[in-house]
Every structure is written in C-alpha cells, then in structure tokens.
Amino acid sequence: MYLDIRMSASRVVVIKGRRVFLPSGELDPSAVAGMVALGFRRLTGSEEARDGVAGLFSRDDRVAIKINTIGGREISTRPELSLALAEAFLQGGLQGKNIVIWDRTNRELREAGYRLSDSPSVPRVLATDTSGAGYETEIFSHRNIGSLFSTIQTRFATASVSLAILKDHGLAGVTAGMKNYFGAIHNPNKYHDSRCDPFVAELFESGPVKDKHKLSLLDALVVQYHRGPSFHAQWAERSGRLIFSFDPVAADVVGWRLIEDLRAEKGLPSLLEEGREPGYLKTAEKLGLGRAGWDSIEVIRDEV
C-alpha cells in the first residue's frame, strides 16, 4: 500500500540528535539509526518506522539512494547515515539486492569514507563509473536540460531517494535534496548559471527523477553554512539534524532556513542580502513540484 503523498506533501520533519556525536567527534551509528527511525515515524505517522517504509515502497521496488560525496570526508553525506537508511529500508521489507547507495564516481565515494560493495546480498555501494553502470547514450531533453542520465537512475531504480548533504553553495545559494540530482547526469557543470535557476527545478521535473523520487532526507548533521560547497571548518556547524519530507521543495526550503538561521546566529548576511538566494525553489513550486512558501509548510520538530 502506498502513502497518499498529497496528504503529507508539505510536512517536513526535523529530527535533532542530542548525542549523535561521540566525544571523539565521530558519529554514533546507533544514534543516527535512532534519528532515522524517529524521522520515519513522525513523517508517516506510523507506530513503527518499518511500517512507514513499507508504505513508501512496494516490496519489489529497486531503490536508489542518491548521496552527495563531492565534498570529501568532511562534508559529504555521512556513511553512517546512508547505511542506517538502507537498514531501515531492509527492515521495512525491501531486499538487500534491491537497494543501491550511489553517486557519480567510485573515487568520490571512497574519499567520502564509503566502502564500495557490489555484493547482491547487502545494500550495494557503487557509482555511475562502476563497471556495468554508466550513462545512457541517448540525450534526454527536457525544457533547458539536455543530459545523459546515469543508468542507475534510469534502469536500476524503480524508486529513488535523495539523501543529500545540506550546504551553502556559492553559486546555487543552497545545495540540498533537489540539486543532488545534478549528480545523476553527465554534465552538471552546464547548469550552474543564474544560480542554477531554472535548471535544478527542471531537472527534477524530468521523468527519470520526478517519476521515481519518493523521499528527500537531508544530512544536516554538520552544516556548511558559509563558503560552501567545499569544507571550511570555521563555518561548519555540528547541527546534529536530519530533515525528512516527501515534498522535495519543502525539504529544501527548511534546509535553507536552517542555513539562514546559522548565518544569522554567526552574524553573517543572509543569502538574500548576498544576492544568492536559491531562486530555483520558487521555480520548482511554479512547476508544481512542491511548496516553497514557508506558510504552506508544516514543520515538525523532535529530538532523540
């Protein structure tokens, strides 16, 4: 049984992990798993996280979890989180062979701390440049987008999840769940003009993304709130949060707000004042992809 996405389209759940960082500074995997479980319960209203997962996918779905590892070990989607999400999917009834954690290149995955795996018995960790994957050879064209999609998105996945790292982005303003799909095409460098607007929205609107996207989960455990997308320790905050939503636009709007709150707290000008607010979110709303207005988003906050 599928959830009625429309009913919860603008619900965004923000889970704060009080003890997610160990004294060493490392992440506590069990705490991350607890955050994921709580997030699913609050997002779906289910008593158990696995029921929420079961309602999101069919048992035979092949789920591609798109992560963002361009920032290296310091500021990429955390392996502990990716594995916790995959584990939640397993508990929800998906088969290990049908779950893939993926990004553009094996090198980036390794540098972000992932151990590559192509074993069919467990969630696989692989990239578009893994042997047997690759890009489509025919250009996919949609509005201003003309790209080759990763076959992981087009052929493997029947459902996809954007598990993005939340960061300030010098060109886009914010990089989060929607822009994460730039890593699913061969030429993202062509879509950073005009603060990535309308490209982020139009790519998301394309069939290979929109028809398969089921969930946005933003890794806001450590947030680069200034001078992103690369890592700068002085502007990276251990926020300890995860952001869940079925509405890809609303999830990113809440992520953007978190960045703005951190910037204000640190005495930095807002992205609007710097002339680089993520206008692609309003474009996405105009395209009917979700809600960008703060007043139309229900934010549920919880802690574990």
Add this chain to the structure above:
Amino acid sequence: MKRRRFCETLAGTGLLMGTGAAGRLARAWDFQDTANLSHVEARFYKKHPDREIECLLCPRLCRLGDKERGYCGVRQNDGGTYYTLVYGKACSANVDPIEKKPFFHFLPATDAFSIASAGCNVNCKFCQNWQISQVRPEQVPHFDLPPAEVAAAAERYKCRSIAYTYTEPTVFFEYMYDSAVMARRKGLRNCVVTAGHIQPEPLQQLLQVVDAVKIDLKAFRQDFYKDYVRGELQPVLDSIRAVSRTKVWLEIVYLVIPTLNDGGPDIRIMCRWLAREVGPEIPLHFSRFQPMYLIKNLPPTPISTLEALRDIALEEGLKYVYIGNVPGHSGESTYCPGCRNKVVERFGMQVTALSLKKGACPACGRAIPGIWA
C-alpha cells in the same frame, strides 16, 4: 594510455580516420580513471581567499570553490589551485584535409593533424561533436599525447599544420599553446577552430604562436547566443576584431539553422559589420545545418537559403563567400573578385583544381588574400 599503446592505436584501430567524434562516447567499461587526468596548473586564473579561484580564460569568469569544476568541465579547483585536467590528453586525433575545418585560404590541399581534448565553454544546442565537447574528460576515451608527440605525429603523417579543433580549444589552452610552440620549432603551422569565446589576454598570447584562426560566429543576435549557445555575442565579436588586427589569418563560419538564425536582415547587418570591422576580403562560410544533439526537430538548411544569404553577403561587398556542407555546389570554390576566374575548385573537402600563381589569379594577376604556401 602509454606511448606504446598510443602508437598501436594509431596503427591499428583507425583512430586517425573519421570525424573524431562519432561513437566516442564512453561505455561504462570505457570510463577513464580520474587519476589518469592531467594535473597541470592552469594559466589565467586568480586566487581568492578561502581556497576560491576565478578563472580568467573565458568570458564566463567562473568563480569556483575547492573541488569544483568550471563550466567547461575540464578545469578544476583543487585546494585553491586551478588545474587543467586535459593537458596532453587527446580524445581525438585525426589527419584531416584543411578544407574540413574549413580553411579555404590557408594551405589549400594540405593535411592538418587535428586534435582535441574533451570539453567546451559553451553549450550549443546544435553541437555537431557533442559526444566529446559536452562531456567531462573522464567520460570519454582519451590517450596520452603530449605536445612534443603532437608535433612529431604531424611530421610523421606529413601534415603541414596542426589544427586544434572538434571541441573548443580554448578549454585546453595550455595543451594547445605548448603544442603550437613545439610545432613551430619543427616548421609546422598552427590553426585554431574556435567559437571565439575567450578573454582578450589569453587570445593575445595564443595569437603569438598560431597562424590561422577560424571563428564560428553562430548568430548576430545576443538572444540567440543566450538561448541556443549559452554564451555571449560581444566577446566573440571582440575576438574577431582582435584577430583581424594581427597577421594571423582569419576565416568566419556561420552555421545557418532554419528559422533560428537565417534571417536576411540580420545577415545583412552582420556582413556590414564584418566588412567594416575586418574588411571585405575576409572569407565567410555559410554552412548547412544538419539536425543534431538538442535540435533534431528542424530540417537541414535548404540550399536555396544558403544561396540567398550568400547573395546578401556579396551584395554587401564581401569578396569571398562560400557555401559549406553542400558537396559539389559552385559556392565551394574560390573565384577571383576581379575577373571571376575560378582560382580554387573544390568538391566537398577536396581541392580538385588549384590555379593560383604565387597567391594571385593566373588570369588577371589580382592577389587573393591568404596563406597559400
């Protein structure tokens, strides 16, 4: 790919044949390890605080954080230093007739050793070589071909010149520049096939080491550049003007796309501009469009359109106006503006008769501008 493998490739797989682009898109098992990309510091960039850089090579002036690549996809900020990833990394190498570029007034009936790396700093929706220009270098097969070997290969294949072509040579500036220097030491000429989307300073440096430049003027309207090229018209006009002020030979190609850039009034304005800013003797090629890449919904350019535009250009006083991609058309040949004698006859990319004598019409003695030998 090591040097030995490269030589084997040249000899065995027909790399030195064909158009250079078709079928070159990487299959999954062809992906290049990024470790095999070059890591040579780029020229023309400025360092900013917090490991940011600003690329000064082309008018985009990409400002990039650490680990980011420019619009071209082949230059990357790594820790606050900017690197070219394609130095000595050719994705295409072929021996082509110089007429294929096309150059019609530069070493006619000779071969050009033609090379490219992946990448481009614009994104034309009608790109004819998108499989190599609109990809990142790790997404297309490439091989090691350092500048010294470019020149050596050109000599080996008895080429008179080296052409930097197929993709956009601006994005492999360092590789092109160093190859050109090596080539000149061997007495070879250098020619560049470019969209002209380059900043003045690198262009001026490039013009010190090359002999001919062909600029693709894609339209004479900024909105066309914005919508179909993802670039700017003015820098291209500036480049045309800058090249024309030097001794480097210049030709212009205009790809005529039905309904998009084939308006007679615009062409007339463009021809007046060329005649005024460059001079009436600049060769202008109107090339026939074929549906490609992101524009597959338009038909090939009617030959009658090409002929009508050529007539406009001649009316505006341009002396050497050609029709391209129409093999056998009379507009492929060069005629003396003085006596209308046919001084170079062409069929497609081949010169079928060359009657120039010391660069002049054999009938009336009028000098025909160009680099003929």
